[in-house]
Amino acid sequence: MPNVAQEPLLSATAIAKSFGGVQALRGVDFDVIPGEIHALLGQNGAGKSTLVKILNGVHPAGSYTGAVKLDGRPVSFASPADARSNGVGYVPQEIEVLEQLSVAENVFAGHTGLGDGFMVHQRRLEKRAGEIFADLGIGIDPRAYVASLTSAQRHLVMIARAIVMKPRVLMLDEPTASLSGAEVDALFSVLGRLKAQGVAMIYITHRLPEVLAICDRATVLRDGQVTVRIAREDFDAETFIFSMSGQRLQRLFPEHAAPIGAAAALEVRNLTVAGHSGAVHGAKDINLSVAAGEIVGLAGLLGSGRSEILHGIYGRVPAGGEIRVAGEPVAIGSPSDARAAGIALLTEDRKRDGLLFNLPVGANITIGNLSPLARHGVVRGGLERSSILAAMRALNVKASSPQASVSHLSGGNQQKLLFARVLMRAPKVLLLDEPTKGVDAATRHEIYRLVVDLAENGVGFVIVASELEELIGLCDRCLVVADGRIVDEFGRGEGGEDRVLRSVAAAQAERHVRASQVSP
Structure with a gap:
C-alpha cells in the first residue's frame, strides 16, 4: 500500500x-x-x-x-x-x-x-x-x-x-x-x-x-x-x-418467486443471429422460453453472443427462427414489429442507442408513444403532459420539469427515463441489456424493485448483465451463453458464479477439441 x-x-x-x-x-x-x-x-x-x-x-x-x-x-x-x-x-x-x-x-x-x-x-x-x-x-x-x-x-x-x-x-x-x-x-x-x-x-x-x-x-x-x-x-x-x-439499504435483491404453471410470455425457437466483423460472433440455434412473470438471465463473457440474442429477438439485427409472444407466432423484421408484438428493449448504451439529447425529458418519454395521446393525428398537449408527469412520478425520475435537458440528468435518472418510455406501451416482454450500468447503489435497488414488481404483474424478462452476482440474485433462471450457444441452464439456488464460469470453460474446451479434430 x-x-x-x-x-x-x-x-x-x-x-x-x-x-x-x-x-x-x-x-x-x-x-x-x-x-x-x-x-x-x-x-x-x-x-x-x-x-x-x-x-x-x-x-x-x-x-x-x-x-x-x-x-x-x-x-x-x-x-x-x-x-x-x-x-x-x-x-x-x-x-x-x-x-x-x-x-x-x-x-x-x-x-x-x-x-x-x-x-x-x-x-x-x-x-x-x-x-x-x-x-x-x-x-x-x-x-x-x-x-x-x-x-x-x-x-x-x-x-x-x-x-x-x-x-x-x-x-x-x-x-x-x-x-x-x-x-x-x-x-x-x-x-x-x-x-x-x-x-x-x-x-x-x-x-x-x-x-x-x-x-x-x-x-x-x-x-x-x-x-x-x-x-x-x-x-x-x-x-x-x-x-x-445517507441511509442504509436493506435487502439488495427483492424477494421474488418464479410463477408456477404460468403461460409462456416469450418462446424462441432456432434463433440464429449473424455475426459481424471483429469480435461480435452472433448466436446460433437459440431455444428459450420465458413464462409470464418470470425473470430469465443470460450469463456469458464479453463477445459470447448474449446481447446479440436480445437484438435478434427485437429485430435490431437480421435473425432467423421462430418467435412467439403469449403463444402467438410473430414476424419480427424490425424494432417496430417487436414493439407492436409487445416486446420492449433497453439497450446497453443508453447515450448512443436510447436517449435523444436534442429533446427534453418529457419528449424522451413519449417519443414513439404518441398514438394513444393523439386525436385525429394531433397530440393532445394536456394528456401528454399528465402522462409524462405520471411516468416521472412512477419511476421517481428526478428532473426539474418535463422541459429539462436530458444531459443535466444523472446516469440513474437517464436510465429510469428509458424505463418510463418503454413502460408506456405496457409490454408483455422486457429485454434488458445491462440495466444497472453506470448507476449507483440506491438506484440499482430501485431498478431491481421495479423489475420484480413488473414480473409480479405478469411481465416476462430476459436480462443480460456482466455482473454475475446481479443475475444470480435477481433471476429465476440463468442461461449460460458461450460462443453464441446456450451451454447450460439452472434455476434459483441451483448454481452460482462458479457454475457459470465452469460452464463457459467447458464450452471453450469443447470448441478447442472440435477445432483440433478438423485441423489438417
Whole structure:
C-alpha cells in the first residue's frame, strides 16, 4: 500500500462548479499520490464525473473556482489534450470512439505515425495494438472497424488508448460497467502493474466489491461535497453505502418467486443471429422460453453472443427462427414489429442507442408513444403532459420539469427515463441489456424493485448483465451463453458464479477439441 504521507501527484483544493444555477461541486478537496488507486465514490449526480472532468481539462480552467496542482505546481488545463501533454490520462464513462476507423487507429488516435513523421505504418499500428490487447487479456481484432464492436469492446479500446500514452495520472470513470469477470480480472492485473510503476489512479465505480479488491483510499461525495475520506483499513461496504446515500439499504435483491404453471410470455425457437466483423460472433440455434412473470438471465463473457440474442429477438439485427409472444407466432423484421408484438428493449448504451439529447425529458418519454395521446393525428398537449408527469412520478425520475435537458440528468435518472418510455406501451416482454450500468447503489435497488414488481404483474424478462452476482440474485433462471450457444441452464439456488464460469470453460474446451479434430 502506498504511503499516504507521500506528496500528492495531483491535487484539487476548494473546487466549486455550477451548471445553469445547479451547484455540482461545493468546495471539494481531493488528491492522489503516486502508486495509489484512489476510489472516488458517490451516487449519480454527486459530482464525481464533474470533478475528474475538471482535473482532465474537459471543463477548462476558468469554468470553475479553486486550484489544481500537478507535482505541487499550479496548473490550468485548457483542454484534455493539454492534460494529456502533462501526463494526465482519462477514460470517460461515455463512449468516445471514431466508428469508421479501425481498432488500431482508435488506440493510437492523434499519434498514428508512431514517431516516424506523418506516415502511418498500418501494420505497425495493428501489431502494437494487438500487443496491448494481449496484455489486457482480451481478444479484439486490431484490424476490425470500431463500428462493428459492442459497447463493452469500445470501452476496452478507450482504456487501451489511455494506457498507451503511459500517463502518470490515470482517471477511469466506470471502466468495468460492461465487462464480465474475466475481462475485469485482466484489467485489474494491468492496473496493478501500473500501480507498481508509480502511476496514480483515480477510480470511479458503483461496484463496491471492486473498491474493496483494488483501492487504497476512498473519497465519498454527496451533493457536490466530500462526506468522508476512508483509509484502506477502514473499508466496509455498508459504510460506503451509508456515506453515499445517507441511509442504509436493506435487502439488495427483492424477494421474488418464479410463477408456477404460468403461460409462456416469450418462446424462441432456432434463433440464429449473424455475426459481424471483429469480435461480435452472433448466436446460433437459440431455444428459450420465458413464462409470464418470470425473470430469465443470460450469463456469458464479453463477445459470447448474449446481447446479440436480445437484438435478434427485437429485430435490431437480421435473425432467423421462430418467435412467439403469449403463444402467438410473430414476424419480427424490425424494432417496430417487436414493439407492436409487445416486446420492449433497453439497450446497453443508453447515450448512443436510447436517449435523444436534442429533446427534453418529457419528449424522451413519449417519443414513439404518441398514438394513444393523439386525436385525429394531433397530440393532445394536456394528456401528454399528465402522462409524462405520471411516468416521472412512477419511476421517481428526478428532473426539474418535463422541459429539462436530458444531459443535466444523472446516469440513474437517464436510465429510469428509458424505463418510463418503454413502460408506456405496457409490454408483455422486457429485454434488458445491462440495466444497472453506470448507476449507483440506491438506484440499482430501485431498478431491481421495479423489475420484480413488473414480473409480479405478469411481465416476462430476459436480462443480460456482466455482473454475475446481479443475475444470480435477481433471476429465476440463468442461461449460460458461450460462443453464441446456450451451454447450460439452472434455476434459483441451483448454481452460482462458479457454475457459470465452469460452464463457459467447458464450452471453450469443447470448441478447442472440435477445432483440433478438423485441423489438417
